[in-house]
Amino acid sequence: MACPICGKDSVKEYRPFCSKRCADIDLGRWLRGSYVIPGIPLEDLPPDETDDSR
Template identity: 50%
Template sequence: MTKRCPICAAPAVRDHAPFCSRGCASRDLLRWLEEGYRLPGAPADPEMIDAAGAEGLDRRRDTD
């Protein structure tokens, strides 16, 4: 059974697996970067994100 490219369904190529070409691999990356792939769920609370980010910065300072 031949693996298929998840973007265009052409046969996958080992050098670009699981894609058929660099072009399809790039299109997939752009979808990730532009937030084209999303998981269903409630929207994130911006205040919680800011608080988590600040805590992460504090931890990094402690380890330096």
């Protein structure tokens, strides 16, 4: 399996990454919000009928 960050072979200890460095790069991307799932912004969604904050 190739490391999703640099493409080198993964190492069992850091799977699916090849090193702690690549694992940390991926974590940083998650924490900065670089990975997103496209969709409707929350502000544009209709109110939840089970929402008790109204």
